[in-house]
Amino acid sequence: xxxxxxxxxxxxxALVFIYAGAVKMQAVVAFAGQVAAYQILxxxxxxxxxxxxxxxxxxxxxxxxxxxxxxxxxxxIGGMTLVLMVDLxxxxxxxxxxxxxxxxxxxxxxxxxxxxLWRDLGLMVLVVVVWCLRTSDRDAQxxxxxxxxxx
Numbered sequence: 737x738x739x740x741x742x743x744x745x746x747x748x749x750a751l752v753f754i755y756a757g758a759v760k761m762q763a764v765v766a767f768a769g770q771v772a773a774y775q776i777l778x779x780x781x782x783x784x785x786x787x788x789x790x791x792x793x794x795x796x797x798x799x800x801x802x803x804x805x806x807x808x809x810x811x812x813i814g815g816m817t818l819v820l821m822v823d824l825x826x827x828x829x830x831x832x833x834x835x836x837x838x839x840x841x842x843x844x845x846x847x848x849x850x851x852x853l854w855r856d857l858g859l860m861v862l863v864v865v866v867w868c869l870r871t872s873d874r875d876a877q878x879x880x881x882x883x884x885x886x887x
Contacts, residue, residue, distance in 0.1 A: 742869035745862045750800035757794030770837030814863040824853045
């Protein structure tokens with residue numbers, strides 16, 4: 737049963753980040769505008785973040801999809817999600833009304849910061865679930881190998 741939840745959570749994360757990265761790759765300028773709306777980075781950094789972040793998301797999602805380098809991919813996804821959550825809390829505290837820019841940048845689908853924060857909390861739960869189940873699965877494999885080597 738643990739394997740089922742591991743693979744389900746891993747695949748959900750993979751598909752979310754592949755989709756998010758692919759959509760943002762298609763609209764870098766619009767995404768840069770959404771990054772600028774957070775009013776956190778210097779102007780010149782907004783485009784740099786918008787031009788690189790989608791590829792990092794896409795690559796991390798592909799690694800999860802392929803079940804390869806899962807822990808580094810989870811570390812990247814967890815780190816990006818945590819940074820976004822901190823940014824969203826900052827937006828809420830400053831009273832800014834912005835679209836998070838996570839999906840479909842440049843579209844008219846405004847998603848409020850508080851809804852985005854809840855969604856990102858759910859993603860972070862999936863990151864922790866995959867991390868923990870990956871660890872327990874690996875520990876079980878090592879224990880089995882060790883037992884087989886002793887006999």
